[in-house]
Amino acid sequence: HPLLGWREVPVRDVLGARTGLPVHVDGHARALADAERLFGRAARGSRSALHLFAGNMVDAAFATHDEVHHGPRSQAGAIAHLPLAGGTEPCACGRSGCLQAELSxxxxxRRAREAGVADGTDPARVVDAAAAGHPVAVRLLLERARMTGRAVRLLTDVLNPESVVVTEIGVVHRPDCLAALRAELDEERAATVAPTSFPDSVLAVAGGSVVLDVLYRDPLSVSPELN
Ligand SMILES: [Zn+2]
Structure with a gap:
């Protein structure tokens, strides 16, 4: 987890030792892809779905039928350094325009602070400023939505999913941002894109889904005392 500076940290073991409880760990995008499958409506009935998560971290997940693809060392969806057309933001890896740098x-x-729109590091304040009519806040959110659309285009060209779910704060809360994202795609593809089903509880739902997925697949495995 580069943002936290964690490398080779055995998160599951550490948390398990501290809590004495079974611990299950997964990335945001995969967890939310599972959440859509279990409780959501954005990808219901799809045989294949892409989920793009743009928070502080940016990652993606791809599911076919009931399986979210993990790949070796669970590295599937680690898209942080894919180059985004038109991107200018310098990235920690030394290049510029990486997906992680652009969409984080x-x-x-930071752009909102520099423009005098909102202080701090909570993106909800940018959304609030836009809702209050601040034109620069609206512009920043629309720009980010367009870049998110380019990321969706890049990933759907490779994976061709039936449906696409996006977790990005502007797209989730503002119809004009969703429209700006869709405008980066052809019409047919644009129609397959929906915001997350969990706009107000994304991170809690992600965590809960990781545990519930394990429980639903094998109920006895989470009650070791019964084995
Ligand atoms: Zn990079």
Whole structure:
């Protein structure tokens, strides 16, 4: 987890030792892809779905039927350094225009601070400012939505999913941002894109889904005392 500076940290073991409880760990995008499958409506009935998560971290997940693809070392969807057309933001990897650098909430909040729109590192304040009619806040959110659309285009060209779910704060809360994202795609593809089903509880739902997915697949496995 580069943002936290964690490398080779055995998160599951550490948390398990601290809590004495079974612990299950997964990335945001995969967890939310599972959440859509279990409780959502954005990808219901799809045989294949792409989920793009743009928070402080940016990652993606791809599911076919009931399986979210993990790949070796669970590295599937690690798209942080894919290059985004038109991107200018310098990235920690030394290049510029990487997906992570362009779409991170940290970048949105920094641009908002520089433009005098909102202080701090909470992207909800940029959304609030836009809702209050601040034109620069609206512009920043629309720009980010367009870049998110380019990321969706890049990923759907490769994966061709039946449906696409996006978790990005502007797209989730503002119809004009969703429209700006869709405008980066051809009409047929644009119609397959929906915001997350969990706009107000994304992170809690992500965590809960990781545990519930394990429980639903194998109920006895989470009650070791019964084995
Ligand atoms: Zn990079």
């Amino acid at each position: 909430e940290l970048t949105l909040c």
